[in-house]
């Protein structure tokens with residue numbers, strides 16, 4: 001945290017500058033009204049700044065604050081209390097939503113006014129004398145601007161910092177949540193795969209209990225399902241490890257389920273319409289599978305040559 005002493009030393013502001021500003025105090029007092037008139041003509045002439053100056057009573061109050069600030073430039077004492085007041089002013093401007101741009105341009109107006117005033121009133125003095133006064137004025141105005149506009153940087157840093165922290169927390173929480181869901185999915189898949197193994201064993205028993213054809217066909221269908229469960233588990237583990245989500249696996253699962261249904265349907269001697277419906281569905285799913293596989297090949301980067 002910079003102190004007023006630090007800031008003054010960075011601007012090479014010394015006792016001579018304080019003395020020069022104090023010397024200018026009577027002149028500033030005599031021209032305070034004129035400068036503030038120009039300051040307000042300027043602010044009221046820009047719709048964006050005029051909007052902050054409200055009604056008659058508010059305008060009078062704010063005008064007094066600006067007039068006091070101007071005269072305070074020449075009081076010769078620039079300590080931490082002076083800096084604190086500038087910081088509060090900066091925060092007051094930020095609070096009302098005034099853009100830093102207007103503070104900078106208003107400061108430019110004050111600077112031009114004072115430089116011209118010194119040029120005019122000290123015209124008979126040597127150049128070096130005018131320069132001494134100019135430099136003191138330039139330094140104190142730059143210091144004022146520096147401290148006041150720091151409030152804008154603090155505000156934007158605060159916003160960035162807060163939103164960054166919030167975003168990071170949100171992303172972290174969502175990642176953990178998704179990871180948890182994926183683990184549940186894997187456990188469910190493992191459980192289902194075990195049930196499919198159980199189903200397979202149960203269907204094999206049909207073979208030994210005489211229903212050979214039914215047992216073999218059903219077991220074949222169940223094996224297909226088991227095969228797809230393995231694919232699903234594999235896909236899920238790859239996704240958890242950061243791999244791509246593969247939609248083809250899901251289409252494959254549905255195809256296998258339909259094939260199994262067709263096998264069972266023939267065993268059950270279902271009506272022809274049911275079997276035709278299943279065959280039609282299988283055909284459509286096959287086409288979808290083919291198209292998705294093709295488009296994935298087109299998107300995937302080609303392996304490097306050589």
Ligand code: HEM
Pocket residue numbers: 043049050052053062065066069088089092093096098102103104106107110144
């Ligand atoms: C050279 C640039 C400027 C300086 C040095 C300056 C200085 C000040 C000071 C010393 C205060 C009193 C702060 C407090 O109550 O603690 C103030 C308040 C205020 N200034 Fe400025 N000002 C500048 C530019 C502007 C501009 C461009 C506007 C635009 C309209 C503006 C509008 C206001 C308003 C509306 C307040 C009252 C804020 C409140 O509600 O507390 N100022 N300014």
